[in-house]
Amino acid sequence: MNFLPLSRRIAYLAALAMLTLALPAQALRIKEVAAVQGVRNNQLSGYGLVVGLDGTGDKSGMPITGQAMQNYLQQMGISLPPGSAALKLDNVATVVVTAQLPPFAQPGQMIDVTVSSIGSxxxxxxGTLIATPLRGADGEIYAIAQGNLVVAGAGATGGRANTAGDRSSVQVNHLSAGRIPDGALVERSVPTPLHEGDTITLGLNASDFQTARTVAQAINARRGPGTAEALDARTVRVQAPPDAHARVNFIAELEELPLPETPRAAKVVINARTGSIVLNQAVTLGPCAIAHGNLSVIIDETPVISQPNPLSRGQTVSAVKSDIAIQYDGGKVVNMPASPLLSDVVRALNSLGVTPQDLLAILQAIKAAGALNAELEVI
Structure with missing residues (x-):
């Protein structure tokens, strides 16, 4: 996989950070850092069949597809005679259908679904997804999915096969998963405990004692002392009016309350698969010295054919000759000065001139040495 050079990548991060600093500051609202507990999505899933494929469905030997198709035909009143030949299912695929049921969704409303192949x-x-019940964790049916799939990928296969029976093919993006916008009809709603009791609970998106205290103080400043109290780093309990209509207006008002700007916790997030690195504005570096070298292992395999002597009874034998080489590139010691600003941190990391994977190891070592003043998260 090809990555952007580290210097260019870090330069992009620096430019993005400077652009963010140049924009006028806008106060956060409570709705952007917290949500009412109990008001959440619910996961739905189901097992179904996609039909109408152009010979790209499951192979005929898939027992799960054949059984599912026979069950569907029986539901339609069609029974296959005993001992009949197996169905050819090149135009059918077994799939798992998933969806998220939003809070307050009512029967008759539509939701999006994702369809993923589980066969061959x-x-x-x-293809077209035939009617598929979507069940919740309690086993009850909450929606019925059906419709034509939207698949973003594309592919093509050559008409002539080689000696091994394989055909040349090309593919762009993923062809075994797709979506159906508004593909499921809600059949049952999920009760939401919004109007129970005389309080509501706000759950913060991230655990932070200072943010919890700030949210409680902002509510008390608007609604009066004692209206809200922070229970822990992620929970704020708020006294709410008992009337349903008044409670909805009360929550809408709370969500729009502005919050004073508070310092963010320093954090560095690294994606080990893609090599992307993100630093927030609070990240700082302490003085340290770094020496890093690259260790490369090169394996070269060459096919070797051993021919027997003429008129002998020996057989031709194929083997593989492997040449293994280990190469180590020593690195020089680099002095990293203290970096109190994000631009200084970017400049210091850029001076190392290493690959993203090497930078991952370097940042972990800097963190272990106590010179990286930030939380390091690898995803």
Missing amino acids: AKSIKG
Whole structure:
């Protein structure tokens, strides 16, 4: 996988940080850092069939697809005679259908669904999902999904196969998963405990004692002392009016309350798979010295054919000759000065001139040495 050079990547981060600093500051609202507990999505899933594929469905030997298709035909009143030949299912694919049921969703409303193949189908592009019940964690049916799939990928396969029976093919993006916008009809709503009791609970998006205290103080400043109290780093309990209409207006008012700007916790997030690195404005570096070298292992395999002597009874044998080499590139010691600003941190990391994977190891070592004043998270 090709990555952008580290110097260019860090330069982009610095430019983005400077642009963020140049924009006028806008106070956060409570709705952007917290949400009412109990008001959440619910996960739904189901097992179904996609039909109408152009020969790219499951192979005929898939027992789960054949059984599912027979069950569907029986529901339609069609029974196959005993001992009949197995169904050819090149145009059918077994799939798992998933969806999120939003809070307060009512029967008759539509929600989006995601359809993913679980069989041997090469592509479900152009297929149609037949009626599939979507169940919650309690086993009850909450929605019915059906519709034509939207698949973003594309692919093509050559018409002639080689000696091994394989065909040349090209593929862009993923062909075994797709979406159906408004593809499920809600059949049952999920009760939401919004109007129970005389209080509501706000759950913060991230645990932080200072943010919890700030949210409680902002509510008390608007609604009066004692209205809200921070229970812990992620929970704020608020006294709410008992009337349902008044409570909705009360919550809407709370969500729009502005919060004073508070210092953010320093954090560095690294994606080990893509090599992307993100630093927030609070990250600082202490003085340290770094020496880093690269260790490379090169394995070269060459096919070797051993021919027997003429008129002998020996057989031709194929083997593989492996040449293994280990190369180590020593690194020089680099002095890293203290960096109190984000621009200084970016400049210091850019001076190392290493790859993203090397930078991951370097940042972990700097953190272990106590010179990285930030939380390091690897995702």
